[in-house]
Amino acid sequence: MQLNVPTLVLVDIYILALVGILMLHAWRRGRREPTLGYLSAALLLGVLGTVLGSLRGMGVDYLPLVIGNVVLHISAAMTWTTMRVFAGRQPHVPGICAGAVIWTVLCLNPAFYESLTVRIAVSSLITVCYTGLSAYELWRSRQSLEVAYLPALALTLFHMGFYCVRIIVDRGMPFDAAVASSGQGTNFFSLLVFETLLYAIGISFVTLSMVKERAELKFRAAAYCDPLTGVGNRRAFMTTGEYLLESCEHRGEPVALLLCDLDHFKRLNDNYGHASGDEALVAFTRIAVGSMRKQDVFGRIGGEEFACLLADADDEAGAQVAERIRREFAELPFQEPGELSVSIGIVSSREAGYDLFRLLSLADDALYAAKDKGRNRIQRYPAD
Known part of the structure; x- marks a missing residue:
C-alpha cells in the first residue's frame, strides 16, 4: 500500500479542522464542560502546526522547523490538559509551555538545528512525555471518573508507543524528499501522518463519549437525589x-x-x-x-x-x-x-x-x- 504524502497532509488538515470545529461547537453548547474546549484547542493547534510544517523547502525553514513544532508541542500539551481537566484538575500552565520552551531553546543551538535525526528524536520525546502524562491523568483518576476510560487510555498508550518506536527507527527524511518519494512506497513520515490522523479522530470520539456519559450520570443522580438533604428521593x-x-x-x-x-x-x-x-x-x-x-x-x-x-x-x-x-x-x-x-x-x-x-x-x-x-x-x- 502506498500513502501519498501531500494527499495525507491535506486530508489530515481537513479532518483535524473539521473535528476541531465540531468539538468547539459542542463546547459552546455546553459551557459547563471545559474538556471539549481544551480538546478543540488541541485539534485546531494541530491544524496550524501541520500547515506550518508543510511550508518546508520554501525558503523560510525557521517557520516550519521552529514555530511549526512549537505549535505542535503546545497542541500535544493541550491534549494532556484535556485529560487533566476531565479528571477534575486545573490546567498546569508551566507544563503546557515546557515543551515549546525546550524546543525553542534547543533550536538556538546550530548543531541541533542542523541535525534532522536529533530534531526528530527530541520532538518525539516531547510528544511521548505529554502523551504519557495524558495516560497518567486517566489512570490516577480511574476510581473517581465513573466512566468508561479504558478506550481513551488504550488509544493514548498506543500513540505513545508509536512515537517511542519513531525515536528508535526514524532516522529522518526531509519533507521535500518524503513528498518526492510518495509514489515509490510508504515511508515513515507517511505512517506518522496517518497514525496521528487516526489518533486525533479516535481520541475525539472517546473523549466526547466520556463527557456525554458523565453528563448522563449527573442527570441521573440529580433525578434520584433530594436537593435539600442530599439523600435519595x-x-x-x-x-x-x-x-x-x-x-x-x-x-x-x-x-x-x-x-x-x-x-x-x-x-x-x-x-x-x-x-x-x-x-x-x-x-x-x-x-x-x-x-x-x-x-x-x-x-x-x-x-x-x-x-x-x-x-x-x-x-x-x-x-x-x-x-x-x-x-x-x-x-x-x-x-x-x-x-x-x-x-x-x-x-x-x-x-x-x-x-x-x-x-x-x-x-x-x-x-x-x-x-x-x-x-x-x-x-x-x-x-x-
Missing part, C-alpha cells in the same frame, strides 16, 4: 429498596422498615420560617444517616417524611435504631426546647413479607398510631 428509595428486599429474601434475612414523620412541621415553618424548617430537615437527615449502616437504604419520600429500610434487622432491632434517632433529634438545640420531635412507625418483614408497598402501608398505620398517642414516640406494627 422517593424514586431512589423505591428502586434501591426493591433491590434490598429481593436480596434479603433470597438470603432469608429479616428486614425492618422505619417510617419517620417530623412532628408539627407546619407549625415549625409558620413560627420560625421555612429556613428553620429546612434546617430541621437537614439535621434529621444527618442524624438518621449516622444511624444507618452501609447496606441500609434511607430516603426522603415526602415533604417531612423519611423512610429507612434496615437489612438483616427485625422489629426489635428496628425499634432500637428508631429510638436512638428519636432521642438524638429531640435533644438538638433549636429555637426553644421541645420544638423538634419525630414520630416513627416500625414494621418488619415478619408482618408484611418482602413487599415494599405493603411494608410502607403497614408502617404508615403504625406511624399514625404514634401520632394519635401524642407524637414524639416510636410505634411498632401492629399498634396496641
Whole structure:
C-alpha cells in the first residue's frame, strides 16, 4: 500500500479542522464542560502546526522547523490538559509551555538545528512525555471518573508507543524528499501522518463519549437525589429498596422498615420560617444517616417524611435504631426546647413479607398510631 504524502497532509488538515470545529461547537453548547474546549484547542493547534510544517523547502525553514513544532508541542500539551481537566484538575500552565520552551531553546543551538535525526528524536520525546502524562491523568483518576476510560487510555498508550518506536527507527527524511518519494512506497513520515490522523479522530470520539456519559450520570443522580438533604428521593428509595428486599429474601434475612414523620412541621415553618424548617430537615437527615449502616437504604419520600429500610434487622432491632434517632433529634438545640420531635412507625418483614408497598402501608398505620398517642414516640406494627 502506498500513502501519498501531500494527499495525507491535506486530508489530515481537513479532518483535524473539521473535528476541531465540531468539538468547539459542542463546547459552546455546553459551557459547563471545559474538556471539549481544551480538546478543540488541541485539534485546531494541530491544524496550524501541520500547515506550518508543510511550508518546508520554501525558503523560510525557521517557520516550519521552529514555530511549526512549537505549535505542535503546545497542541500535544493541550491534549494532556484535556485529560487533566476531565479528571477534575486545573490546567498546569508551566507544563503546557515546557515543551515549546525546550524546543525553542534547543533550536538556538546550530548543531541541533542542523541535525534532522536529533530534531526528530527530541520532538518525539516531547510528544511521548505529554502523551504519557495524558495516560497518567486517566489512570490516577480511574476510581473517581465513573466512566468508561479504558478506550481513551488504550488509544493514548498506543500513540505513545508509536512515537517511542519513531525515536528508535526514524532516522529522518526531509519533507521535500518524503513528498518526492510518495509514489515509490510508504515511508515513515507517511505512517506518522496517518497514525496521528487516526489518533486525533479516535481520541475525539472517546473523549466526547466520556463527557456525554458523565453528563448522563449527573442527570441521573440529580433525578434520584433530594436537593435539600442530599439523600435519595422517593424514586431512589423505591428502586434501591426493591433491590434490598429481593436480596434479603433470597438470603432469608429479616428486614425492618422505619417510617419517620417530623412532628408539627407546619407549625415549625409558620413560627420560625421555612429556613428553620429546612434546617430541621437537614439535621434529621444527618442524624438518621449516622444511624444507618452501609447496606441500609434511607430516603426522603415526602415533604417531612423519611423512610429507612434496615437489612438483616427485625422489629426489635428496628425499634432500637428508631429510638436512638428519636432521642438524638429531640435533644438538638433549636429555637426553644421541645420544638423538634419525630414520630416513627416500625414494621418488619415478619408482618408484611418482602413487599415494599405493603411494608410502607403497614408502617404508615403504625406511624399514625404514634401520632394519635401524642407524637414524639416510636410505634411498632401492629399498634396496641
